[in-house]
Amino acid sequence: MSDPTNNDPLMDDREASTGLSGSTTSDTLHPPTELTSSVTGELRRAVLGMNLLVSALAVVLALAIGAVLIALSSPNVIESAGYFFARPLDTVAAIWQSVTSAYSALIQGALINIDALREGDISRAFYPLSETLTVSAPLILAGLAVAIPFRAGLFNIGAQGQMAFAAIGGGFVGFAISLPAGVHLIVSLIAAMLFGAFYAGIVGFLKARTGAHEVITTIMLNYIAIYFLGWVLNQDWFQREGRNDPISPILSDTALFPRFFGDGLRVHAGIVVAVLAVVVLWWTLTKTTLGFKIQTVGANASAARTAGIDVGRIWIAAMLIAGAMAGLAVSMNVNGTDKVVTAGIVGNIGFDAITVALLGRGSPFGVLWAGLLFGGLRAGGLAMQASTGTPIDIVLVLQALIVLFIAAPALVRSVFRIRAGGTEALSLAKGWGT
């Protein structure tokens, strides 16, 4: 496995880059040969290509750097370092203590509260898991909103804006009309999906008709949507009566996601919707003509065009799907946790979704695991901040580092001195102009 003689990091590059010759126009992650792959097939290939190992090592490396950051900034470590030469072991102990307490709080906060479990307090014991699932649901759906365009060769940075815009539709249906329970929720979700799809569709349309680069248009549309939402929240027909601040009325109970375990645990049916969406999109991508076309366009747009695929239509279709997913994602907050529409309803989910999609390498099941991982990190991060005082921002650092290392496998391999195997560079590089 490891080769101590391979000290040249560039060596890995050369090996990795074989087979990447068309990388300026093709998404090398998903060559058309993988179109018929099953999940296990993907997994097998991933292991063969040592993707899994590199991914795991990327997480390890990120956690290690995070540990350094936690240790260096810990008040106890700084204090004991002041008398390092008198009692060096104190510093070592403080470092060990700060890192292990932070990470164990992080893990417990994401999975299960062991103390509460021992006491037999089931509700409190599973509170962390409930939080992880609650936080993961919008991350997974928004991750899909980024991942599907990925497969068509588009980089959708606009999940943030699509979610903000979709919140207007879903929220309005949720509080302004009355329908029977269940139906109301579904109509509200459909409204959010339609609003999101419309907003994302603009991007696909502009790309197809004028060639405007989607990264630029999505960034711009993000801000337009946020200001538009701000304006809507100040209009009589959207603002809660008697309030001057930008906030909508509370959604009708009929439009809310049912909770599984009463009011004690926040986890709601939205996570089921997210998993369903993953399965449906996996099926769409791998088993349908549309999915085949999306992957073909993503692999090589000009070849797809030559083969008679209407590339513009596929781009628009991919963006419509993405927008619908973004709409569902924001509904997790609107109809699930928040129950109102506010200016901050999207939070930072649209941007976190980019890291989720990158970690999931654009595959729906990859997005599912990545969403659960980052959702867990976020839920655990809050618990860690509460119990050890380690700022939750460390989670953002971990998130960024994990994706960065996974995007540059050559770097991870050179750190751990592993030889390259297979092609695995995360590349969908395209110029502004193309």
Next chain:
Amino acid sequence: MTIAMPQRSSDVPLVTIAPPSPRKPIIMTSLAVALGAVFIWMAPSDQVTTFLFNLGDPVISIPDWEFNARIGATVFAILAVLFAAAAWPINARRGSLMLPALGVGVSLVLAFLSWVGADSRIPITGLLQGSLLLAVPLVFGAMSGVLCERSGVININIEGQLLVGAFLGAVVGSLLSNAYLGLLAAPVAGALLGLLLAVFATKYFVDQVVVGVVLNVLAVGLTGFLYTRFLTEEPDLWNNPPLLPTISIPVLSEIPILGPILFDQNVIVYLMYVVVIVIQIALFKTRWGLRLRSVGEHPEAADSVGIRVNRTRFRAVVLGAAVAGLGGAFFTLGSVGAFGREMTAGNGFIALAALIFGRWNPLGALAAALLFGFADNLQNVLSIIGSPIPSQFLLMLPYVVTIFAVVGLVGRVRAPGADGIPFRKS
């Protein structure tokens, strides 16, 4: 196209060239007429608009300017139409339409202000000065974008570069109680982040948009983490930098209107003038600039004549990021003082918009950044005097015009040829 003519006469050209497209004059004229009409119609005929020109206590005082709102709007609208009319003959001669376009724009803005300023007072000088200040970080960010993207590396990371510059500037300035030392530290922070972008883009050939996005997350996470751990714990020690003092340039700062706007500022603003001019000249008049542009337009050609493509890109990215870091210091040392979580608030993305709207040119990006700063500050001023237009729509303006620019409604913008495409030597 060329037809061999046996007898050449002066009225039959050898080569026929299509007459210049009247698209731009048509757009300018219709804008001037349509918007002018709206502003005249909306301006109340029975109210007085006042333009104030004095800021503070100037040496040469300019009297306030009071006029009937509708008459003012009419005069400025007619002026806009005249400028648009002037564009036609210039366009026919294939001359530059910059001056007429500027004239139309300024006239329309003044007509607009005549309308919205009815029954109140518009501080013209203050409006412009505030616009310049809001544009400062945008200009630095856009210059970072110019350097990176002209060399062929997409820079989505401007936001992060501004943020770390703001952070380190504040921290160093605070620890050493010296704003100028903080100002020296800010570009170092930007350059370090740029170093990561450069390494991943030119050594590991990772998708540049991906790296940029991820490094933004990293910048937010790192500054947020350190902010909570140190800056909020002991704000007096870590987050209490002195502000950069205002330096009035003798004589120049006494010019009416322009003086207080341009020459009564802190050192970052003066650095901005220098940076823009230096980059403009270096990029287009020096061998260094030619090489930098060549690796961004056609790296294979540059490589074939012995230019080291990835090394050139590496240096351009780090240099650009340092410029953005310097601009980030304006958020802390130049205006607010203390650092705040995510205080750059999307300015890096407006800078990116300015870069694109300015067509990847330093002077164009400067103009775009000033325009965006103006839109931002106009929104501030209008929210004080009570505006008929919702502030959100004014805030949207930079983003909307950028979309118009990339879809080709106001002249197609074109990115450097190899922008975003990693170069692997075969």
